[in-house]
Amino acid sequence: MAMTLKEMTLEVPAALDLYRRMVLIRRFEEKAAEMYGRAKIGGFLHLYIGEEAVAAGAIPLLEDRDYIVTHYRDHGHAIARGLDTNRLMAELFGKATGTSRGKGGSMHIFDVTKGFLGGYAIVGAMMPIAVGLAQASRYLDDGRVCVCIFGDGAVNEGEFHESLNLAALWKLPVVFLLENNGFGMGTRVERAHAGLDMAHLADAFCIPSEQVDGMDLLAVREAAGRAIDHARSGEGPFFLEALTYRFRGHSMADPMQYRDKEEEEHWRRRDPILLFRQRLELEGLTEEAFDEIDRGVDQEVEEAVRYAEESPALPVEGLFEDIYEE
């Protein structure tokens, strides 16, 4: 049985803030999908919808100085970390006011002021980077932790193995946060990975691990707390697997013929926003509180679109900036 909010030392306002982050991720992405349909956004767009409890459960526990690296499915992590939604939407629109001045797009969100060291579009490629960031922390003894977020598909890449080993060998402060949403593109986990349980791979490097219900924000928060504490303690990495599901296709182009409606329905009944809302209702929160959040979020998202729309794009000379640092 999970703990009550109080036992988790989570006050209601803080809980509502986490709820708000989930709703903000959801609405932001729904709007992004709409804008993609209207060709305001191009390239690949990977939605996080359905997985919000993982980002909102884990990331707010980090300190300001900490690092995050993640995959291309990165809006949720960026929003949970508190990146400015105006600049995020502007990035998706390819504008000069975007987080990467419109050069990165949806798959490459960066904000160094928030320790957000990037979305990475090459599957698995963020893992060695996480090891390097954590090594720097250890080298400088500056107490920073790096959370490294990746999907079940990335587990089968060689870099996964190399990174776990080196992080464990050098006792680096990395939280490996696996978002197991059951699929890598159209390939079900069981058809891509031979093991019964991916956490066994962590065991093999003597990395402690936990598996958690990724639809349950509080469960994620609890486990992530332990994971981050462990990493910060200097005892080396922690491996946390969140079981979750993406409600939408892999990207906007996905024909979605590899899974059936029933399975989707099953998971949608466990919508992380719904579940957490029910939980908060038990704490006595009423419709009004949620409505207020919804209104605030809707406004923020509308404002983000307006900001993005009205922002200028880089002039063409901008093409040649940012290649080399002076």
Next chain:
Amino acid sequence: MAMTLKEMTLEVPAALDLYRRMVLIRRFEEKAAEMYGRAKIGGFLHLYIGEEAVAAGAIPLLEDRDYIVTHYRDHGHAIARGLDTNRLMAELFGKATGTSRGKGGSMHIFDVTKGFLGGYAIVGAMMPIAVGLAQASRYLDDGRVCVCIFGDGAVNEGEFHESLNLAALWKLPVVFLLENNGFGMGTRVERAHAGLDMAHLADAFCIPSEQVDGMDLLAVREAAGRAIDHARSGEGPFFLEALTYRFRGHSMADPMQYRDKEEEEHWRRRDPILLFRQRLELEGLTEEAFDEIDRGVDQEVEEAVRYAEESPALPVEGLFEDIYEE
């Protein structure tokens, strides 16, 4: 307690043949080292001396149709497989009569007529090849097994992970044979690998595994028999780790400052040839039998050197052959 020869259904002549193979590997390489000193052999030369029981224990159990791939430390495996020592020495000398016409050298021994699909000089690079060979076996249902030999250093490469996963996922007939000789170049296993036991990595993919004393030919033979049977049964790969030690440096250039004499002495007392000889003496074999083998081996090695010396090298036009197949 290990079994007696009889219990292993190993007749004395067959046992002597295995003994002979070990001695042949040893003498062949001692001679190769001498020839390297005399600049008859160039490039990198990695000696297998000390590890002979692994090759001689495992490889003779294979059927003619089976495949072997291995690393650059490959003379032992080639000799255990019965490749012609004349052609092997000729390859080391870079001659046209060599197994690769002098183009491969010590690190790249190939003989397709013996299913010996190569020594690979890039650490870990033979593992995906093994997966592909085994996949072909399964595709053709031709009953072949592939033995894939690699070192403890290769375990930390990403390809190790990718290969174990795919072999397990597709239930391919691969025996992953890890020669754990305690070092990758000058780096001790504990300084390169975070796990306590490399076989745990196999567990994570549900690959059965065993660890065996790699200095004890009979122990290797027993375990390898089980491994090969398992792979051939169609139930997927097997992971066998042999604990062994190289008596010489990593290659001829090794300054050897990373390990001490005591450790070396400890292992030399467990010289696999010595141990197996003692074992055979228990079966009643006398000095004469061993002397006869020694003489035969010496002759074979001398003959190999003579053959290599007298063989022609490819004419320079040979440079442009073997790049493309018609």
Next chain:
Amino acid sequence: MREMTYRDAIRETLRDALRQDERVFLMGEDIGAYGGAYAVTKGLLDEFGERRVKDTPIAESVLAGAGVGAAAAGLRPVVEMMSINFTLLASDQIINNAAKLLYMSGGQIPVPLIIRMVSGGGSQLAATHSQSLEGWYAQVPGLKVVTPATPYDARGLLKSAFKDNNPVMFIEHSLLYGLTGPVPEEDYTVPIGSADIKREGKDVTIIAYLRMVHVALEAAEALAGDGIDAEVVDLRSLRPLDMDTVVQSVRRTHKAVMVEEGWKTGGFGAEVASGIMSQAFDDLDGPVERVAGKEVPMPYNRELEQAAIPTYLDVVQTVKSLL
């Protein structure tokens, strides 16, 4: 003649090979249940089953290496890498094993392997997903590299690749998949290593490959409006490279412009330019000029991306600078 898309031409050829040769099988990421990242292999899993059409984990190195191993065992695998960008994770297997096993074994191990992938940009996929790296593979002895620009060439070159006993890098372009063109019903092949004159002309030779062939053709049309008659040579293969066709054309026109999508410095176009100079120096009225992608990591923003990829206007301008 029937018309067919580039995508369908490739799919039909894969299907033919699967039907005709039991040694042929496909493997790659999401080629089966998902239908292929670019829908090229759509329907093949249903028709041929899991033995012949194999989805793999996301693990490019073992994917390529297993292709090499299976080819070494006598099969004829087709490995789909999705994108040439992802081959960076498999480049050791391609360059050190696929390309060299025959040589390192002294001729014992042919590797009849086809590796398919898209190259190039233009879809706002940003820096890691928009590169044109085929020139690197084209430098490697032991590999063949083909770059079809039309449905006809795609089918003809793929047929040749299936008859070839060497590793062939089969490079496609995602912006060409929807392109329609004539494809004969009857059997034919396009030989690997033969360039093709896609448009005859007498005033200048424009050399290109893959999608840039169409940019070159567009430029030629525009130049025709100005009375300039451009010849367009499609390299079709980068290795082996058919310099004869290129040089003969330049001998007639005395001027040449090389167009490629990738970065200029060290681009494959430098090889073509330097080869022309070496073989036809005295026939040249001036230097062979090069149009290439801007030397930047590809930006996501659409206008910036468009500014980074050569257009027909760039080609027109460069041609005119020669006159």
Next chain:
Amino acid sequence: MREMTYRDAIRETLRDALRQDERVFLMGEDIGAYGGAYAVTKGLLDEFGERRVKDTPIAESVLAGAGVGAAAAGLRPVVEMMSINFTLLASDQIINNAAKLLYMSGGQIPVPLIIRMVSGGGSQLAATHSQSLEGWYAQVPGLKVVTPATPYDARGLLKSAFKDNNPVMFIEHSLLYGLTGPVPEEDYTVPIGSADIKREGKDVTIIAYLRMVHVALEAAEALAGDGIDAEVVDLRSLRPLDMDTVVQSVRRTHKAVMVEEGWKTGGFGAEVASGIMSQAFDDLDGPVERVAGKEVPMPYNRELEQAAIPTYLDVVQTVKSLL
């Protein structure tokens, strides 16, 4: 001036950086306890300890990527890859992360990383261990690529690399480690992106880099015996590439030969040749000719290997063919 080997010049510069800048640390396979595959880092573990000189597992991808990550966090890592051949296992991290983070982040993340390795052949290490792949990295915007040929340049360029805030591929040649040359006691740098005239001459320009500089100098000596006065330009950096120095030389000599150790087709020398043609066509008496490695996987056999690598005789012959 004191004399020093190429190896010692590099080691001394690494040592200086470790002493002067706490952000600098080294990591790589066998750089510590073993002393470095080529003994370059010998003694540094003893002097600086395991925090600053880190042996790593054999895992090139995480090695390179961790270097990028540590650089992104503000350190100045030096990653040793032993051999450019092994960078194939790390090429995604180098090309997609090291080179592009600054751009993809819109200028937020500089990557002050040095990656050291040897390139080239000549030691009978056969096909997988004898390649010259620096030309590929030299094509990538975001990277810098330097190729010192002398102890002086090795030290000077490495000093510059330590001052640079971008990823620098620092390419060494194993056959140069024992080479001795003058190295000033006082502080100096060699700017990245500046070619150097290693020998002045007026009849022909020979352009080379890394070990081939010495082959070119040998050729120039031999040519001098025949009354031909060759100028030898050492590129020193491939990216940025100093074409000015090259072109100015060619404007004086009117003839040029490009020498490189790697394979010809698609080799970096094509860029130099095509660049000369484009910038100095009217100054040229004839085509820029290219001397390069034979297009074969490198064989083990010594004589075959020697036949595959350019020698001064090849250069002499090519120069004479121009006259």
